[in-house]
Amino acid sequence: xxxxxxxxxxxxxxxxxxxxxxxxxxxxxxxxxxxxxxxxxxxxxxxxxxxxxxxxxxxxxxxxxxxxxxxxxxxxxxxxxxxxxxxxxxxxxxxxxxxxxxxxxxxxxxxxxxxxxxxxxxxxxxxxxxxxxxxxxxxxxxxxxxxxxxxxxxxxxxxxxxxxxxxxxxxxxxxxxxxxxxxxxxxxxxxxxxxxxxxxxxxxxxxxxxxxxxxxxxxxxxxxxxxxxxxxxxxxxxxxxxxxxxxxxxxxxxxxxxxxxxxxxxxxxxxxxxxxxxxxxxxxxxxxxxxxxxxxxxxxxxxxxxxxxxxxxxxxxxxxxxxxxxxxxxxxxxxxxxxxxxxxxxxxxxxxxxxxxxxxx
Ligand SMILES: *Cc1c(COP(=O)(O)O)cnc(C)c1O
Numbered sequence: 001x002x003x004x005x006x007x008x009x010x011x012x013x014x015x016x017x018x019x020x021x022x023x024x025x026x027x028x029x030x031x032x033x034x035x036x037x038x039x040x041x042x043x044x045x046x047x048x049x050x051x052x053x054x055x056x057x058x059x060x061x062x063x064x065x066x067x068x069x070x071x072x073x074x075x076x077x078x079x080x081x082x083x084x085x086x087x088x089x090x091x092x093x094x095x096x097x098x099x100x101x102x103x104x105x106x107x108x109x110x111x112x113x114x115x116x117x118x119x120x121x122x123x124x125x126x127x128x129x130x131x132x133x134x135x136x137x138x139x140x141x142x143x144x145x146x147x148x149x150x151x152x153x154x155x156x157x158x159x160x161x162x163x164x165x166x167x168x169x170x171x172x173x174x175x176x177x178x179x180x181x182x183x184x185x186x187x188x189x190x191x192x193x194x195x196x197x198x199x200x201x202x203x204x205x206x207x208x209x210x211x212x213x214x215x216x217x218x219x220x221x222x223x224x225x226x227x228x229x230x231x232x233x234x235x236x237x238x239x240x241x242x243x244x245x246x247x248x249x250x251x252x253x254x255x256x257x258x259x260x261x262x263x264x265x266x267x268x269x270x271x272x273x274x275x276x277x278x279x280x281x282x283x284x285x286x287x288x289x290x291x292x293x294x295x296x297x298x299x300x301x302x303x304x305x306x307x308x309x310x311x312x313x314x315x316x317x318x319x320x321x322x323x324x325x326x327x328x329x330x331x332x333x334x335x336x337x338x339x340x341x342x343x344x345x346x347x348x349x350x351x352x353x354x355x356x357x358x359x360x361x
Contacts, residue, residue: 006345009323010151010298010336011175011196014345019249037245042238054244055233057251058205061259064184069213069230071206072244077103077174077193080204081110084170084189087208087216087226088143089114096120096141098161101128101150102329103172111145120144127330128153130290139164143188149176151196152327154300154334155293160186168212176297177205178254178339180264188212197297197338199247202240254339263339270337270346271296277353284357288330302332309333312356321349 007014030037033046040047055070064070073079084107089095094115097108099122111117118141121132128150137144144163148171149156156176163169168188177192184190188209195201206226213227222228228236254263275294278285278301288300303309309332313325326332337346 005320005322006341006348007322008335008337008341008345008349010327010334011193011338012201013196013336013338014340015200015246016250016253016340019246019253019340022249023246038242040241042235042241047241048235050245050248051233051235051239051241054248054251057248057255058207061178061251061255062182062184062207064207067210068184069208069210069226070234071208071226071229072234072239072247073204073206073229074202074240076201076204077172077191078106080172080191080206081107082113083206083224083226084143084145084191085111085114086220086224088168088170088189088212090142090215093140093142094118095143095145096137096167097145098122098132098135098147099124100131100147100155101153102327103150103152103174104145104147107145107147107172115142123155127288128155129288130293131155131157135161137161137163137167139167141167143168143170145170146172148173149179149295149297151175151298151336152300152329152334154287154289154295154298154330156295156297158292168209175336175338176295178260178263179267179296181260194243194247196336197340199250200243202243203247205247250340266343267296267337267339270341270343271299273346273350274299274335274337274353277350281353281357284361285353288332297336297338299335299337300326300330300332301334302326302330306331308360311360315356316349316352319348319352321345321352324349 027036058070095111096118099119121135123130123132144167170189171187173190173192175196177197190207192205194203208226213230216225278287285301316324324333326334
């Protein structure tokens with residue numbers, strides 16, 4: 001038997017076992033071609049079909065209206081940090097951002113290269129432990145940008161801020177894409193590196209509303225225009241075929257489980273199990289995020305001392321619970337429980353945490 005652990009890494013992250021098995025089964029001979037998907041021409045019929053299926057699955061699972069384009073791009077979410085201003089900034093108009101942590105800051109830094117940026121709300125005053133409330137964007141902005149889930153701090157938007165008409169809401173959903181049902185019509189653009197919630201590293205999902213494709217200045221480099229990729233269905237140049245294939249398998253698997261409503265139900269259950277352990281620990285475990293901003297995807301917490309945290313991470317690893325060390329800017333521990341993390345994995349972690357408390361308090 002191959003050894004598998006419970007993988008709580010923040011990204012790249014765990015993938016569903018049936019997806020890996022299917023990829024293994026098809027590795028040497030994809031659908032009778034005698035080739036791996038890694039070797040297939042991106043212009044072949046077989047690749048073309050799976051590519052389209054991946055696009056269609058995103059549309060179906062996210063309930064996207066027809067006016068939204070699904071793009072599979074490269075360069076990670078970090079490349080979108082500058083592609084967003086390049087494609088959406090309007091001459092003479094500033095850009096608006098909400099600062100909820102390290103990823104938001106990186107996005108802001110890139111936007112500043114293209115013009116004025118207003119930070120309309122921030123939670124930096126309390127080490128990003130909450131999502132600001134009553135966020136207001138001005139009707140003078142080119143667009144409004146938020147970070148849907150803050151992987152490092154374990155905070156997540158549970159309601160979406162409104163934007164004035166004509167100011168599209170742009171959301172970095174790298175660590176919470178498809179974790180819950182959303183109304184896509186609230187967004188002009190959604191982007192997400194695949195490696196946390198929908199697949200492996202190497203591909204970035206970008207969802208853009210049709211009317212926004214026309215904003216980009218003509219003299220922008222071809223590859224930097226979303227329009228280029230939308231017109232060619234992400235086949236303008238060689239796409240990351242293998243990564244898109246694994247995304248397709250994982251989306252198919254999520255569909256078989258009942259789609260995003262079913263994922264949301266399980267995600268809420270998983271998160272509650274861990275937050276309950278924290279809340280009932282009499283302060284042995286201390287959650288970083290304020291309860292009303294808690295993430296369904298990244299559960300962040302501290303113990304009394306760094307020594308105890310180190311011991312906890314080490315003993316968890318001995319039990320096959322891997323990747324629980326927190327990010328250095330928060331310290332402590334972080335359990336990343338993306339869509340592919342099973343309920344069983346979370347229950348095993350919760351049991352371990354209770355035992356660890358009993359033995360160490
Ligand atoms: C991981 C992450 C990123 C960075 O993604 P890359 O694909 O590595 O560029 C950006 N934003 C958020 C919210 C993330 O969680």
